[in-house]
Each structure stands twice: as C-alpha cells, then as structure tokens.
Amino acid sequence: xxxxxxxxxxxxxxxxxxxxxxxxxxxxxxxxxxxxxxxxxxxxxxxxxxxxxxxxxxxxxxxxxxxxxxxxxxxxxxxxxxxxxxxxxxxxxxxxxxxxxxxxxxxxxxxxxxx
Numbered sequence: 001x002x003x004x005x006x007x008x009x010x011x012x013x014x015x016x017x018x019x020x021x022x023x024x025x026x027x028x029x030x031x032x033x034x035x036x037x038x039x040x041x042x043x044x045x046x047x048x049x050x051x052x053x054x055x056x057x058x059x060x061x062x063x064x065x066x067x068x069x070x071x072x073x074x075x076x077x078x079x080x081x082x083x084x085x086x087x088x089x090x091x092x093x094x095x096x097x098x099x100x101x102x103x104x105x106x107x108x109x110x111x112x113x114x115x
Contacts, residue, residue: 010037036060
C-alpha cells in the first residue's frame with residue numbers, strides 16, 4: 001500500500017509527488033497521456049523562476065527526472081475510479097487496483113478550440 005497516489009502527471013501533480021517523495025512518503029503517480037501535461041506543448045517557458053527560456057518539453061523532462069530521483073513511481077495508466085474504503089482508498093485503473101492512504105487529484109485542464 002502506498003502512502004500517496006497522485007492522479008495526473010502534469011506540473012501540479014508532479015510537484016505534489018515531489019514534495020511527498022522528499023518527505024519520505026511512498027508515492028505513485030498515474031498519468032493517462034503524457035508526463036508533463038500541457039506544458040510539454042509550450043514552445044518556451046519564460047515565467048518560471050530559475051528556468052528562463054526553457055522549452056516546455058525540457059521543463060517537463062527536468063521535473064520528471066527530479067521526481068524519479070526521490071523515488072516516486074510513475075505509471076502511464078488511465079484511472080477510472082477512486083473508492084473510499086474506511087481508512088484507505090483504492091484507485092482503480094484499466095489495468096488494476098491500487099491501495100493508498102491518500103489521493104491527490106491533479107488532472108489539469110485542456111485547451112479549448114474556438115468554433
């Protein structure tokens with residue numbers, strides 16, 4: 001059983017996972033599409049302190065490396081349900097069931113097209 005499961009592998013989800021991992025928690029992140037989320041499609045990220053004029057993909061890669069260094073596990077699986085079972089939760093994916101003490105949902109947003 002994991003201490004924490006994070007649903008969403010974008011910047012918010014990976015940041016939450018990083019903080020929990022650095023605190024010594026066992027963490028598993030589920031992402032359905034691509035690690036890094038929306039930022040991977042940004043040509044440049046110029047508004048993040050300490051990382052001037054970096055591509056969105058490079059920023060996501062660095063964040064991915066950083067969370068892996070603290071022992072966070074990442075899985076490319078779609079979550080289909082979260083069940084509350086008394087003192088723990090069960091995250092259900094297309095491929096299995098995973099128990100944990102806490103869940104953070106950081107599924108982000110999508111750009112909407114005009115028209």
